[in-house]
Amino acid sequence: MISRPPRPRERGIPEATVARLPVYLRALQSLQDRGTLTVSSEDLASAAGVNSAKLRKDLSHLGSYGTRGVGYEVQYLVYQISRELGLTQDWAVAIVGIGNLGRALANYGGFGTRGFRIAALLDADPEMVGQSVASLDVRHIDNLEDVVRSKGVSIGVITTPAASAQGVATRFVEAGVSSILNFAPVVLNVPDGVDVRKVDLSIELQILAFHAQRRADGDGRAAERAGLELT
């Protein structure tokens, strides 16, 4: 028995690569706006803030889209990355929790440009419901299932207080949404097959503080080396 047909090309793009593709895409679109037709890995890498070998290896996972001696055709690469990321289709997004942050996201224009469309805003507060934010009516959270179905929502964004986030996530999942972006500072528990990403400003600040403290320590670390370590 043949162990396996040579597996033409297992569709396995490393997670680290996936996370960088959007960065490349943005750099490429900026080049495109400036009318650039082709770009070398060196130049694109520099625009994206990464090592050029890394960039080439990343792109090689999508296929062999460069021309040796020349570089990459900007427009073609934009298309290939967009397709790989799924940006050639339209994604309907629902935001739950229309407070400070939810409103900022709703009013932000930068999403529509890349295949993401804010399709619904939901909140639990009766005061909030019915208000118009960014040309959308805020609906009551009880309509979540209806809204998801009728608008074809496939990505859910959670900007409620931490205490409500798990409940909202569960309702999203039950309604069939399996991609969630969470801004609330809690670990969400979801079934396998559901993809949760979190954005946590507080964590970012704490990481910055750690490094800042280390830099500061370094300056006066002579004392520590001299013997203060014997606590």
Added chain:
Amino acid sequence: MISRPPRPRERGIPEATVARLPVYLRALQSLQDRGTLTVSSEDLASAAGVNSAKLRKDLSHLGSYGTRGVGYEVQYLVYQISRELGLTQDWAVAIVGIGNLGRALANYGGFGTRGFRIAALLDADPEMVGQSVASLDVRHIDNLEDVVRSKGVSIGVITTPAASAQGVATRFVEAGVSSILNFAPVVLNVPDGVDVRKVDLSIELQILAFHAQRRADGDGRAAERAGLELT
């Protein structure tokens, strides 16, 4: 020639560990609020959403703060992690670009709780300057150097449009700020020794879209295996 002295024990906490410490800290504080006195690595790991061996190895980088057979004393661990992250001191934060997002951040109460204090708000728009947001006067960006000095700002947050972000970053650096949190969708260029972290919602959505598309593909992939691959 010896390639390198054996490096006794550089105070090296792995970057991946540093990024998780804030998550552990939050889980611990939640336990503390509920009056829990000690916690096992298994339970804490589960609350933080990680593997318990990973959690133990992470904590072991800070020292040996657990008790075999019992677990970790919650309060003591909170203190140790806070100290390691530099949260026992007070960090003054300046936000530049008081638009949708900048305002949301300024109004957010969740920072003060962990040693971060929003010390100044800055904007370039004359309409904005002088307004009061979250009990702070918005100052003109031209005062950045003054404000950094007088308020002792050590962390800069950038929420301006992409086009202005690099300029603001450079001014931050020149004013002596070497920790920057950037929300604008651009790659910032800064000298060595300056720590930049970025938060990019658009990238997060694109990563979600990639995985969502892959899941959808999988469902109907039979066709692909059957021969559609011969592009």
Added chain:
DNA sequence: CCCACTTTGTGCGTGCTTTCACAAGCACGT
């Protein structure tokens, strides 16, 4: 037609991360 030059795609070594699995250590009951 060939040569010099440029740039891609990738094999390979290195170091970081994760996970397993278990000896060592501590508390507590007897």
Added chain:
DNA sequence: ACGTGCTTGTGAAAGCACGCACAAAGTGGG
């Protein structure tokens, strides 16, 4: 005083990710 049971801390192995360095492949000039 000692054994039992639980949990930590950490070797060791496996898996990823990164970046160097170079052969392969294309361009363009003569």
